[in-house]
Amino acid sequence: AQSVTQLDSQVPVFEEAPVELRCNYSSSVSVYLFWYVQYPNQGLQLLLKYLSGSTLVKGINGFEAEFNKSQTSFHLRKPSVHISDTAEYFCAVRLMDSSYKLIFGSGTRLLVRP
């Protein structure tokens, strides 16, 4: 069965510090990979996606993620966070099959402190 694991439920970090949010997945078929962000009292917004090609993908708001096939990981990084980055971040995979379903991780709450 396919699954997505976000090991850190909460990551506290000081403003202007770097951050990495970890995501690992398990799948017997090829997948597309996504990171979504959920700001307080809002729906989910796509941050970035990996479909094919370069394993380093850049998204909105200065975030980037690197796909590592051998480690089945897709960690999200930002070199310098802002208070406004405080939100919940979800990693998701879509199987390359006919179902077109997204499988979400449990989420990581990023808490940026001044």
Place this chain on the structure above:
Amino acid sequence: DADVTQTPRNRITKTGKRIMLECSQTKGHDRMYWYRQDPGLGLQLIYYSFDVKDINKGEISDGYSVSRQAQAKFSLSLESAIPNQTALYFCATSDGTAYNEQFFGPGTRLTVL
């Protein structure tokens, strides 16, 4: 105006009541989805629809039903609400491209007393 809208945004109801959550989209997408979000569990798929005549169960469909009234409208019903259905509910849409990016509504917070 938002591309995916959900009504109501908040709802408090009592056990045993019938509840309908509505979702409308102006993106022209064929595919629509209903998810449930619980703290620490991420999003779980309840139902999805690839067109007006196509309805499919997701991971946690028990206790829920849906209706796809038109391409732009997809409603979720709880026939007899129970307290463990208290959660945040999201509607999403996608087109038919290979990577199937999903666009989410703002969510409906449902509390069942």
